[in-house]
Amino acid sequence: MDVLTFSHVICRPTREEAEAFAKHTAVDNGDTEAIDNLVNLQFAHAHSFPHDLLAQIKHLFALGHGGFPLIGTPDDVAAGIIKLHATGFVGTTLSFVDYIKEFPYFRDTVLPKLKEAGIR
DSSP states (O other): OEEEEEEEEEOOHHHHHHHHHHIIIIIOOOOOHHHHHHHHHHHOTTSSSSSHHHHHHHHHHHTTTTEEEEEEEEHHHHHHHHHHHHHOSSSSEEEEHHHHHHHHHHHTTHHHHHHTTTTO
16 A cells, blocks of 8 residues: 655755744744644544644644645755655655745756655
């Protein structure tokens, strides 16, 4: 059986730019009420979760609905996808904050690295 996962991409020329945008998206502009409601619905019966784990889950939901975070430079993002592949996932869906603006950079900088690694 093949297994896929889903990932959220924030790819920028520098790691600092990517992390700043992730903070802008999830921390500075996250809809905390919506995130709390979503986490409460999905984890309604998970009363034994440690508070720090729930905080991490909420942060990941604010970034990209809980997907595997691929945040950083093109090298970082490619390495994350390669790691997913090495772990046994046959693929991942990708989400972006603004697909139209962000995908061309991903296409031009990350996909060649994946092709070079033999997984595309």
